Each structure stands twice: as structure tokens, then as C-alpha cells.
Amino acid sequence: MSSITDEHNNDAAHHDAGHHHPAKGFKRWLFTTNHKDIGSLYLIFSLTMFLIGGAMAMVIRAELFQPGLQLVDPHFFNQMTTVHGLIMVFGAVMPAFTGLANWMVPLMIGAPDMALPRMNNWSFWILPFAFLILLASLFMPGGGPAFGWTFYAPLSTTYSNDNTALFVFAVHIMGISSIMGAINVVVTIVNMRAPGMTWMKLPLFVWTWLITAFLLIAVMPVLAGAVTMVLTDKYFATSFFDAAGGGDPVMFQHIFWFFGHPEVYIMILPAFGIISTIVPTFSRKKLFGYASMVYATSSIALLSFIVWAHHMFTTGMPVAAELFFMYATMLISVPTGVKVFNWVATMWRGSISFEVPMLFSIAFIVLFTLGGFSGLMLAITPADFQYHDTYFVVAHFHYVLVTGAVFSIMAGAYYWLPKWTGNMFNITLAKWHFWLSLVSVNVLFFPMHFVGLAGMPRRIPDYALQFADFNAIISIGGFAFGLSQLLFVVVVYKCAKGGDKVPAKVWDGAEGLEWEVASPAPYHTFDTPPEIK
Amino acid sequence: MTHAPLLKRLVLICIGMFAFAFALVPLYDVFCDITGLNGKPSLEQAQQSNTITDNREVDVSFTTHAQSGAPFEVKSHEYSVVVKPGAMREVLFKAKNLSNQDKVMQAVPSVSPGKAAKYLHKMACFCFDQQPLKAGEEVEFKLLFYVDTELPSDVEELTLSYTVFDISSQFLASN
Numbered sequence: 001m002s003s004i005t006d007e008h009n010n011d012a013a014h015h016d017a018g019h020h021h022p023a024k025g026f027k028r029w030l031f032t033t034n035h036k037d038i039g040s041l042y043l044i045f046s047l048t049m050f051l052i053g054g055a056m057a058m059v060i061r062a063e064l065f066q067p068g069l070q071l072v073d074p075h076f077f078n079q080m081t082t083v084h085g086l087i088m089v090f091g092a093v094m095p096a097f098t099g100l101a102n103w104m105v106p107l108m109i110g111a112p113d114m115a116l117p118r119m120n121n122w123s124f125w126i127l128p129f130a131f132l133i134l135l136a137s138l139f140m141p142g143g144g145p146a147f148g149w150t151f152y153a154p155l156s157t158t159y160s161n162d163n164t165a166l167f168v169f170a171v172h173i174m175g176i177s178s179i180m181g182a183i184n185v186v187v188t189i190v191n192m193r194a195p196g197m198t199w200m201k202l203p204l205f206v207w208t209w210l211i212t213a214f215l216l217i218a219v220m221p222v223l224a225g226a227v228t229m230v231l232t233d234k235y236f237a238t239s240f241f242d243a244a245g246g247g248d249p250v251m252f253q254h255i256f257w258f259f260g261h262p263e264v265y266i267m268i269l270p271a272f273g274i275i276s277t278i279v280p281t282f283s284r285k286k287l288f289g290y291a292s293m294v295y296a297t298s299s300i301a302l303l304s305f306i307v308w309a310h311h312m313f314t315t316g317m318p319v320a321a322e323l324f325f326m327y328a329t330m331l332i333s334v335p336t337g338v339k340v341f342n343w344v345a346t347m348w349r350g351s352i353s354f355e356v357p358m359l360f361s362i363a364f365i366v367l368f369t370l371g372g373f374s375g376l377m378l379a380i381t382p383a384d385f386q387y388h389d390t391y392f393v394v395a396h397f398h399y400v401l402v403t404g405a406v407f408s409i410m411a412g413a414y415y416w417l418p419k420w421t422g423n424m425f426n427i428t429l430a431k432w433h434f435w436l437s438l439v440s441v442n443v444l445f446f447p448m449h450f451v452g453l454a455g456m457p458r459r460i461p462d463y464a465l466q467f468a469d470f471n472a473i474i475s476i477g478g479f480a481f482g483l484s485q486l487l488f489v490v491v492v493y494k495c496a497k498g499g500d501k502v503p504a505k506v507w508d509g510a511e512g513l514e515w516e517v518a519s520p521a522p523y524h525t526f527d528t529p530p531e532i533k
Numbered sequence: 534m535t536h537a538p539l540l541k542r543l544v545l546i547c548i549g550m551f552a553f554a555f556a557l558v559p560l561y562d563v564f565c566d567i568t569g570l571n572g573k574p575s576l577e578q579a580q581q582s583n584t585i586t587d588n589r590e591v592d593v594s595f596t597t598h599a600q601s602g603a604p605f606e607v608k609s610h611e612y613s614v615v616v617k618p619g620a621m622r623e624v625l626f627k628a629k630n631l632s633n634q635d636k637v638m639q640a641v642p643s644v645s646p647g648k649a650a651k652y653l654h655k656m657a658c659f660c661f662d663q664q665p666l667k668a669g670e671e672v673e674f675k676l677l678f679y680v681d682t683e684l685p686s687d688v689e690e691l692t693l694s695y696t697v698f699d700i701s702s703q704f705l706a707s708n
Contacts (some may be wrong), residue, residue, distance in 0.1 A: 111575055116540070179547055181625045183540065187543070220550075221549075224551055225553075225555055226554060233547055237702075243698070243702075244698030244699075254561065258557070
């Protein structure tokens with residue numbers, strides 16, 4: 001540890017003494033306005049949801065282990081696929097990123113807290129209720145939502161049960177929560193950067209989150225509009241999506257995917273930020289092409305608004321529109337390619353070491369790129385008619401969301417866990433977690449490409465006999481991946497309880513303000529803004 | 534530092550985007566109208582055509598189907614007709630209420646291929662109005678239409694499809 005870091009430690013400890021200390025017990029968490037507490041709440045909530053959504057995936061894979069119907073009836077199977085998707089998107093991935101933003105953004109820009117701490121408390125605490133409502137609907141007569149997480153009309157209007165109102169309100173609350181979180185991030189980054197922290201000195205995680213927050217503010221209200229229309233169509237006799245009253249069900253898909261496509265970048269841009277933070281640390285080099293990373297992220301965000309109809313190639317669009325959306329979609333691979341090449345160039349001739357966060361990051365780069373390639377295949381309009389609604393699509397979005405978003409969250413968690421707790425995690429267990437996850441996730445999702453290309457449809461509880469062997473393999477991979485995540489829970493729990501003490505700068509190649517405060521990070525940091533060189 | 538101005542702007546963007554979601558509804562119709570996408574034909578009564586193209590023939594077929602649960606049977610007398618662009622043609626449809634209750638039906642037309650939708654003009658159509666049918670009643674409906682002389686030359690046949698909806702509950706609610 002350098003003398004500079006030592007000074008900072010004393011500094012931080014000194015300042016902490018001047019503050020009131022966190023309240024004890026449950027009230028500390030209920031009333032907290034501290035960005036670190038709220039970050040932890042988000043992360044713990046997200047991990048809980050990850051396990052619940054994962055349990056639903058286990059039900060799905062158990063049913064699909066063999067052809068035929070054996071464990072659950074088709075209606076319940078549909079509820080499982082629907083709620084699994086909703087929970088993983090809105091309950092696991094998005095809150096995890098918001099949690100990381102809460103913890104790290106103020107530390108990275110040298111701010112004492114988030115800009116709007118009370119709103120921060122609200123934006124977290126309404127979230128558990130949203131998921132309580134959603135999960136409770138599963139136990140009500142008629143069951144929970146069973147129309148897929150995309151809730152296409154008329155499945156969600158004409159053909160859904162009365163519990164759909166609960167789904168709608170749950171989505172409303174999730175949306176309000178993410179919008180408040182996003183507004184907080186924007187205000188914090190714009191107004192609370194330490195003096196001298198100019199835009200082009202911002203750490204990339206902060207940059208990617210700023211852009212993500214703008215995406216959230218732009219599209220979450222559109223999602224709220226879409227669910228509101230479903231609500232009034234179903235209960236108040238409006239006809240937004242009902243042809244009998246002059247509406248159009250295809251319009252639902254346009255509105256939904258106008259939200260839905262930026263949403264997929266909401267779930268991956270912060271991941272890009274995390275990887276751009278970790279790869280330079282363990283390559284012991286500066287990030288290659290910082291400015292191009294910023295511009296690439298911005299252009300991905302802008303392009304995400306003009307590609308939505310590539311989810312709808314089979315709805316009968318005119319050829320000109322299909323070509324437009326095909327080329328616009330393929331255009332996104334250019335800035336994404338810039339990012340991937342920048343990460344590889346950062347590692348090139350670096351003195352690389354393979355700590356656990358780096359392992360997850362390298363796996364991310366390889367496997368996310370694989371998911372990107374299958375995305376390119378899906379973007380080809382004529383080919384998409386074959387792939388549409390098959391397991392190929394399932395394989396694609398699980399590669400970008402599980403080995404993409406989730407792996408980056410794991411990487412980030414392992415990277416900053418010592419900073420949060422002051423303890424090093426159990427490295428042996430963490431490596432087991434990584435290798436088991438890496439192997440099982442590929443056993444789980446790679447064969448889905450094959451069954452998808454052979455024509456196995458998604459969201460169906462039964463399948464033709466020729467898919468039996470691959471599905472058995474997929475299910476085994478699924479169970480293995482699911483169980484491996486329990487190791488992560490163990491590692492995190494043990495790390496929170498104790499372990500080898502770590503210095504302020506946990507990783508020797510790490511750069512950034514978060515490594516200048518003590519480990520564990522004191523309850524209050526940067527009361528006086530740090531100096532930016 | 535005061536956060537209020539930025540906060541206000543961000544909240545306004547949110548409200549604006551929520552409104553934008555609803556603005557997409559009329560925008561969608563306008564867009565389909567201008568481009569003629571989506572096979573949505575006009576529900577306005579058309580004017581008679583002044584000219585007739587004699588050296589061209591277009592095949593127009595009719596299909597109807599009742600939305601699941603709608604207790605109606607609607608059928609055209611002819612499966613398809615051959616018309617000259619600009620020439621008026623009358624087609625009769627037989628509609629029956631299959632239930633033992635008084636019902637109101639609404640037929641929603643759609644034209645395939647979609648780009649031909651704006652070239653099919655209806656001067657009289659049962660789809661212009663909501664049609665009350667007494668229990669078990671059987672009536673004859675008239676469709677009076679012509680195909681525009683401007684119909685793109687690569688369209689040789691088109692299909693006019695009617696989806697029939699049971700709107701009794703909405704009808705009762707609004708009366």
C-alpha cells in the first residue's frame with residue numbers, strides 16, 4: 001500500500017467519526033438514504049430474484065427433460081416461462097445494475113452520495129412489492145400471467161385471466177422504480193462529479209450507466225403506456241389492440257418493441273462498462289480506445305431506437321421496411337465490434353493475470369460475441385422466417401443475457417466484493433463457481449442452437465421425439481448451472497462474514513477513485529471532494 | 534448544488550414519453566394510411582369512378598371468418614369475381630345469427646396484398662355500420678365496390694377478407 005492510500009484511509013476514518021452512524025436493525029435498511037446501503041439492498045434483492053427466477057427455469061428444464069407431459073400442466077408451464085422472463089429481466093438483471101450503480105457511481109466520481117437520496121430509498125423499497133404482487137398472482141385462482149414476458153395482445157387482453165391486472169400493476173411499479181433510479185443516476189453524474197472530473201475523464205462504467213439511464217427514462221414510460229393500454233382494453237372496453245373496435249393487435253408489437261429493443265441495451269451497456277473497468281486492471285494496461293468506447297456506447301444507444309421491428313419480421317411487413325430494419329440492425333454490430341476489439345487490444349501484450357473477475361470478463365468477451373453472432377444471423381430477414389420463435393432465439397438471448405449481462409454482474413461482484421466487505425472472498429470456491437458455470441452454461445445453451453435450427457418451437461411444454469436427446473443434455477446443463485449458482489451465494493455469504501483483510505487498493509493494477517477509500521468502504525466517503533489529476 | 538432544474542427536465546421527458554406511447558396510436562394509423570401498409574382499407578364511402586379500364590381484368594376473392602366465439606355465419610354468394618378496374622360490382626353476402634339471443638355484429642375488412650388496400654373502393658358495405666341481428670335471424674348484406682384504375686399493374690388478384698366480431702356487449706353499453 002502506498003503512503004498516499006494510507007493518508008486517505010486516515011482521512012476517511014476521520015471524516016466518518018464526525019457523522020452519525022447507521023441505525024441498528026431493520027430500520028437501518030428501511031429508512032436508509034445511504035447509497036452504499038441501498039446498493040447492497042438492490043444487490044441482495046437481485047440475487048434473491050435470480051434464485052427465484054432460476055428455480056422457475058429449473059421447473060421448465062425438468063418438464064422438458066423428456067418429451068411428453070410429465071411434471072406440470074401446460075398452463076403452469078406457460079406461467080413459468082412468462083414469470084421466469086419477467087423476473088430475470090426486471091428483478092435480477094436491472095436491479096443488479098442499479099445496485100452496482102448505487103454503490104460505485106458516487107465512489108467513482110468522488111461524490112458523497114447519490115443526488116436524491118430519499119428518492120433512492122423509495123425507488124428501492126417499492127420494488128419488492130412489485131414482485132410480491134407478481135409472484136402472489138401465481139397462487140391465485142386461474143394462476144399468474146401465462147402470455148410470455150412480451151405479453152402480446154390479444155394473448156394478454158382477450159385470452160388472459162382476471163389476474164392480468166396484478167401483472168399490469170406490478171410492471172407499473174417496476175417501471176416507476178427504474179425511472180426513479182435512472183433519474184437519480186443522471187442527476188448524480190451531471191451535478192455531483194468531483195471538481196476536475198471532466199466528461200472524458202469519467203470511468204467507463206459511469207459513462208455506460210449515464211447512457212443507460214437516458215435509455216431508461218426514454219423507454220420505461222412507453223412500456224408503462226403499453227401495459228396501460230392492455231389494462232384498459234381488458235377491463236374498460238377500449239380497443240387499442242382490438243380489431244373489432246378499430247384497433248390493431250400488430251400495433252401492440254410496435255409499441256412493445258419500441259420499448260423492448262432499447263431495453264436489451266439497458267441490460268448490456270452497464271455490462272460493457274464493467275468489462276471495460278476489469279479488463280485494464282488485470283491486463284495492467286490502460287483501456288485501449290477510451291474515446292471510441294464512449295462514442296460506440298452512444299451510437300449503440302441511438303441506433304437501438306430504430307431497429308425494433310426486427311422482432312417482427314414475420315408479421316407481414318413490406319419488403320422495404322424489412323430491409324431497413326435488417327440493415328439498421330446489422331449496423332449495430334459496428335460499434336459493438338469496436339468495443340470487442342478494444343477489449344482484445346487492451347489485453348494484447350498486457351501482463352495478464354487470471355483472477356476471478358478477469359476469468360468472468362474473458363468468458364464474457366468470448367460468449368457475448370457468440371451471442372452477438374447469432375443475433376446477426378437472426379437479423380437476416382429471410383433467414384429469420386426460419387429461426388423466428390424457435391429455440392435458436394432462446395439460445396441467442398440467453399448467450400447475451402446470461403453469459404453476457406449475468407457474467408458481467410458476477411465479474412463486477414467479484415471485483416468489488418473485497419471493497420464492499422473489506423475481506424477477500426474464498427478464491428478456490430470462486431474459481432470452482434466460475435469453471436462450473438462456464439462449462440454448464442454452454443452445455444445448457446449451446447445445443448439450443450441446434451434444436452432451434454431443426455425447428456423446435458419455444459414456449460411449448462412438449463416437443464417432437466427427435467429433439468429428446470439434445471433436450472436431456474440441455475436440462476442436465478441447466479441443473480448444473482442452477483446448482484453452481486448456489487456456490488456464488490456461499491462465496492458472497494462467507495466473504496461478508498469474514499476472510500483475509502484487503503488493503504484499500506485491492507487489485508494492484510486497478511485505477512479509479514473507488515480504490516482510494518479504505519476497504520471496506522466507510523459509511524460516508526468523499527465528504528470533501530477528492531483531487532482529480 | 535440545486536438539482537431541481539435538471540430533475541424537472543428529466544421528469545418532463547418521462548411524462549412526454551408516456552404521452553408519446555399513446556401518440557403512437559394515431560401516428561400508427563396515419564402512417565398506415567399514408568403508406569397503405571397493413572391492408573387496412575378505408576371505411577369511408579367512396580365516390581363513383583369516372584373511367585373504366587377495358588383492357589384489364591382483376592380477380593377479387595372474398596373470405597369471411599368469425600372471430601372465435603362470435604356466433605355468426607357470414608358468406609358471400611360468389612367465391613370470387615372478375616372485374617374491370619373502375620367498373621362497379623355488387624356482391625351479396627348472407628349473414629346469420631347462430632345464437633338464440635339478439636346480437637350485434639361488426640365486420641372488419643382487410644385487403645391482401647396490403648398495398649392494394651387503398652385501391653379497393655367501397656360505395657356501400659355492411660362493414661360501415663354495426664349490424665344488429667335478432668336471434669336466429671338471417672339477412673342479406675350488400676357490398677358495392679370497384680377497383681381503382683390506378684391499381685399497380687403487378688397486382689392481378691386481390692382478396693377482401695372480413696373478420697366478424699360480436700360487439701353486443703359494447704353496443705349495449707354505448708346505448
